[in-house]
Every structure is written in structure tokens, then in C-alpha cells.
Amino acid sequence: METNVRKMTALYMLVSGIAILLMMVLGLLMLLAQGKMIPLGQDTFYEMMTAHGTFMIGAAAFAASAVMWYFLRQYVRLSFPIFVTHFVLFLTGAVMTAISIFVFRFAGAWTFLYPLPAMSAGMWGKTGASLYLIGMLLIGISFLLLYLDTSRAIIREYGSLGHGLGWPQILGKVKGYGPPPTVVASTMVSIVNLVSLTAGASVLVMSLINLFQPSIEMDPLLAKNLIYAFGHIFANSVIYMGVIAVYYFIRGNGRKIGYADMVSFWVYTIFLLSLCGTFLFSGKVSAPRRWAVHVPEWIPYDRMGAMFAIVIIVAVMVFLYRFFVSVITVQAKQNIEVGPRA
Amino acid sequence: MYQQAAWIISVVLILFVIFVFLYVVAHSGQRAEYESIQKKGYRIRNIWFLVVIAAMGLATFYTLRDLPFERPAHAANPAVVQVEARQFGFALSRNEFRVGEPIAFQVTSVDVNHGVGIYDENMELLAQTQAMPKYTNTIYYTFEKPGTYQVLCLEYCGIGHHVMTATITVVPGQKGEGK
Numbered sequence: 001m002e003t004n005v006r007k008m009t010a011l012y013m014l015v016s017g018i019a020i021l022l023m024m025v026l027g028l029l030m031l032l033a034q035g036k037m038i039p040l041g042q043d044t045f046y047e048m049m050t051a052h053g054t055f056m057i058g059a060a061a062f063a064a065s066a067v068m069w070y071f072l073r074q075y076v077r078l079s080f081p082i083f084v085t086h087f088v089l090f091l092t093g094a095v096m097t098a099i100s101i102f103v104f105r106f107a108g109a110w111t112f113l114y115p116l117p118a119m120s121a122g123m124w125g126k127t128g129a130s131l132y133l134i135g136m137l138l139i140g141i142s143f144l145l146l147y148l149d150t151s152r153a154i155i156r157e158y159g160s161l162g163h164g165l166g167w168p169q170i171l172g173k174v175k176g177y178g179p180p181p182t183v184v185a186s187t188m189v190s191i192v193n194l195v196s197l198t199a200g201a202s203v204l205v206m207s208l209i210n211l212f213q214p215s216i217e218m219d220p221l222l223a224k225n226l227i228y229a230f231g232h233i234f235a236n237s238v239i240y241m242g243v244i245a246v247y248y249f250i251r252g253n254g255r256k257i258g259y260a261d262m263v264s265f266w267v268y269t270i271f272l273l274s275l276c277g278t279f280l281f282s283g284k285v286s287a288p289r290r291w292a293v294h295v296p297e298w299i300p301y302d303r304m305g306a307m308f309a310i311v312i313i314v315a316v317m318v319f320l321y322r323f324f325v326s327v328i329t330v331q332a333k334q335n336i337e338v339g340p341r342a
Numbered sequence: 343m344y345q346q347a348a349w350i351i352s353v354v355l356i357l358f359v360i361f362v363f364l365y366v367v368a369h370s371g372q373r374a375e376y377e378s379i380q381k382k383g384y385r386i387r388n389i390w391f392l393v394v395i396a397a398m399g400l401a402t403f404y405t406l407r408d409l410p411f412e413r414p415a416h417a418a419n420p421a422v423v424q425v426e427a428r429q430f431g432f433a434l435s436r437n438e439f440r441v442g443e444p445i446a447f448q449v450t451s452v453d454v455n456h457g458v459g460i461y462d463e464n465m466e467l468l469a470q471t472q473a474m475p476k477y478t479n480t481i482y483y484t485f486e487k488p489g490t491y492q493v494l495c496l497e498y499c500g501i502g503h504h505v506m507t508a509t510i511t512v513v514p515g516q517k518g519e520g521k
Contacts, residue, residue, distance in 0.1 A: 042502075042504070113455050220477065250370045284348070285345075285465070288496055292504050298465070
């Protein structure tokens with residue numbers, strides 16, 4: 001069992017690592033296009049933008065959910081079949097959305113803002129829109145299943161979600177240590193994402209109905225609020241899931257990492273902050289990020305961002321390569337020690 | 343002015359968070375008795391909570407009043423302009439104004455969601471609102487300088503999102519109005 005858990009978690013990391021690297025490349029291409037350094041058709045730009053928005057958050061959340069699941073498992077009883085189901089459903093949904101974008105040219109952005117999926121001004125049709133919306137729905141359901149299981153397990157172990165958050169300690173009713181940071185973070189993420197994913201799934205279903213039955217309309221403001229409540233809460237939750245690993249390593253756990261990892265980590269951190277700085281600054285000079293073509297005033301920040309992005313991609317490639325090698329080495333060692341079928 | 347303020351405040355707070363993070367990483371090897379730290383930490387947390395609530399409350403109260411969504415007291419009878427957004431362009435019922443003339447832009451959309459952002463000649467955003475189907479959102483604005491202004495779409499609306507622009511011309515006002 002323990003071997004299966006480790007294998008599955010490693011698989012999560014590899015899949016999301018590769019997806020994130022690919023999306024970084026798309027991000028770089030978009031910056032280069034905005035900076036007028038490469039030609040990119042506007043339709044290709046918006047398709048890439050849709051893929052980038054969807055899969056950056058999707059893959060980051062996918063990896064982070066595995067981190068959360070792996071560490072939470074040390075405190076509560078989680079279901080391994082649900083962990084596997086999450087993986088399979090997510091990948092199915094991801095493949096569907098990728099097909100909708102790159103085969104059926106859906107470019108409605110991750111925001112799929114009602115009624116844009118149904119009104120593409122001729123760029124994509126019903127097939128592309130419905131594949132995207134159904135793919136997103138499957139991804140949402142895969143996460144929903146996982147958080148239902150984590151909530152169930154936390155309530156069983158700690159009595160309630162409030163106890164999982166350590167509220168008795170916060171309110172001063174109970175003295176001393178609260179639940180471990182992993183449990184507090186997981187409880188918080190489970191609560192907010194059960195809400196955000198339900199909001200997202202509702203508006204996805206309503207959009208699908210509208211796509212095939214245009215006479216059934218919804219309120220555009222309600223749709224927008226549901227979509228942004230879903231997207232922003234969900235994207236934020238990645239931080240809290242990721243923090244679980246940070247707590248683990250900050251307390252001196254984990255094995256010593258090599259020189260190459262250390263260098264790529266710091267290069268990544270510094271250049272990522274710099275890239276975020278260029279985004280922040282282009283916001284200050286009022287540049288709309290989601291424009292395929294930029295006016296001369298905004299171009300210097302796009303070019304600067306593109307340079308930072310290249311360095312980030314190199315650092316991530318080093319990271320991923322080292323991770324691949326270490327997983328394969330561990331795998332090979334296990335096979336030698338206990339045999340491949342153990 | 344708000345863009346400048348937001349930029350400076352963001353950078354200062356980001357640097358503060360980075361400092362806190364590095365401080366924690368650098369001191370994470372130390373071990374100490376939990377109870378006294380917990381007591382001190384909770385006290386800092388309570389004070390921090392009140393400070394943040396007060397600061398954010400005051401900032402929200404004073405900056406919300408400057409948003410262009412409420413009719414300012416001095417603009418009793420603004421010129422009403424209909425702005426209709428569609429894939430991929432804007433139709434303005436009027437696009438020439440005088441300096442100092444209070445204007446109410448009544449914004450809506452005939453198809454998908456769009457944004458209406460008014461930009462000055464330096465491509466700096468002055469005011470914006472959403473153009474939504476079935477809704478009319480109003481921005482109140484008074485131009486202070488003559489010149490050519492741009493309207494840009496600020497909500498992704500499809501393949502022609504970036505070509506969705508319109509032009510506004512502002513001419514010097516009559517005597518006693520602006521410069």
C-alpha cells in the first residue's frame with residue numbers, strides 16, 4: 001500500500017510538473033508576441049491564453065491537492081481509491097479541455113464568461129464550447145470528490161471542521177497545541193473549495209444548458225459572480241495546500257538537497273518575483289494583460305517579462321529533470337530490493 | 343494617483359512579506375518553549391488584527407467615495423451618453439465633449455460581457471466599468487484636459503478583444519469651465 005501511495009503521488013507530481021512547464025512555455029510565447037518579438041496570430045494567442053489560464057491553475061491545484069492528501073494522510077484515514085479516481089477524472093477532463101482548445105479552437109478563456117462560450121463571433125462552435133465546459137465540470141467533480149473525502153476524514157478524526165481548524169484553541173476554550181498545521185490548512189481548503197467548486201459546477205451546468213437551449217438564459221451578473229467566486233477562491237487555495245509542504249520542510253524535515261536544486265530554487269524564486277513585478281508594473285501603467293496586441297507604451301514590460309520567463313523555464317527544467325532521475329532511481333532500487341511485483 | 347499609491351503600497355507590503363518569510367526561514371532551526379511564544383504570538387496577532395481592520399476600513403471608506411460610480415455633488419445635470427458595446431466595437435451616442443463638462447456614460451452590451459476603460463493620451467486608465475448584457479452601468483466622469491482619449495475593452499470578449507476601441511475628443515471648455 002505504502003509503495004502504491006508513493007508511486008501515485010510521484011505520478012501526480014510528474015504529470016503536473018510537465019503540464020506546468022508546457023504552460024510556462026505558452027506564457028513565454030504570449031509575452032514574446034505582446035512584446036512584438038515573434039509573430040503569433042490573434043486566434044492562436046487567445047487559444048494559448050485559454051490553455052494557460054486553465055492548466056496553470058489546474059495543474060498547480062492538482063499537484064497541491066496531492067501534497068495535501070499525502071501529508072494529511074499521516075493524521076486522518078483517507079481513501080486511496082478516491083485519490084486514484086481524482087487522478088483519472090482530472091486527466092479525462094484535462095484531455096477534453098485540451099482537445100476543445102487545440103482541435104475545436106475554443107478560446108473563451110478560463111473565465112468562460114457567460115454568454116461568451118455560446119457567442120464566439122464565429123471562432124468556435126458548440127462542440128468546442130461544450131467539450132470545454134464538460135471537461136471543466138469533470139475537473140471540478142474530481143476535486144469535489146477529494147475534498148468531500150478529506151472533510152469526512154477530518155470530521156471523523158477531530159469531531160468537526162471547527163475542531164480541525166483549531167477553533168477551541170483560538171477561542172481560548174482549550175489550552176495548548178491545536179491540531180497540526182497540515183490538518184488546519186487542509187480543513188480550511190476543504191471548506192472553501194467545497195463552496196467554490198459547487199459554485200463553479202453550478203454555473204458550468206447552467207452554461208451547458210444555455211449552449212444547447214439558448215431560450216433558457218441566466219442572469220449575466222449572477223453567472224459572473226459564480227465564475228469569479230469559483231476561480232479566485234480555488235486559485236487561492238493552491239497557496240494553502242502548498243504551504244503544508246513548506247511547513248514540513250521548514251521544520252528541518254526532508255533529505256538534504258543537492259547544489260543544482262539549491263541554485264535552481266533560488267534562480268526560480270528571484271526571477272519569478274521579478275516576472276510578477278513586471279506584471280504588477282504593467283498593471284500600474286494600465287496595460288490590459290489579455291490583449292493579443294500591445295501598444296508601444298506597454299511593450300518594454302512584456303520584453304522584460306519574457307527574459308525573466310526564459311530563466312524561470314530553465315530553472316524548472318533542471319528541477320524536473322532532477323525529480324525524474326530521483327524517482328526512477330528510487331523505483332529501480334525498490335525493484336532490486338523487493339522485486340518488481342511486491 | 344491611485345495607480346501610483348497602489349503600486350507603492352503593494353511593493354512595500356510585498357517586501358515586508360518577503361522579509362518575514364526570510365526571517366522565519368533563517369530562524370526555523372531554533373527551539374524554544376511553546377507556551378511563552380504562543381502567549382506573545384497571540385498578543386501580536388490581536389493587535390495586528392485590529393490595526394489591519396482599522397487601516398483597511400478607513401482606506402475603503404475614503405477611496406470608495408472617489409469611485410466614478412456615484413454621481414458627484416457638483417455634477418447635478420450631467421450630459422448623458424449611451425455607450426453600447428458589441429463584438430467588436432463601441433457605439434457612443436456622443437464622442438465630443440468640453441473640458442469641465444460633467445458626463446454620465448450609461449454603459450451596456452448587446453452580446454457578451456465587455457469592459458469600458460477610458461484612457462488618456464499617455465495610455466493611463468482614468469475610469470472604467472463593465473459593459474454587461476441586460477445591465478446598464480453608469481460612470482460619471484469630467485475631463486480636465488483637452489485632447490484625444492481612447493476607450494478600450496477591458497473584459498475578454500473573443501478574438502477581436504484587442505481591436506475593440508473608440509475615440510473621444512475633448513475640446514477646451516467655455517469661460518469659467520476648467521482651463
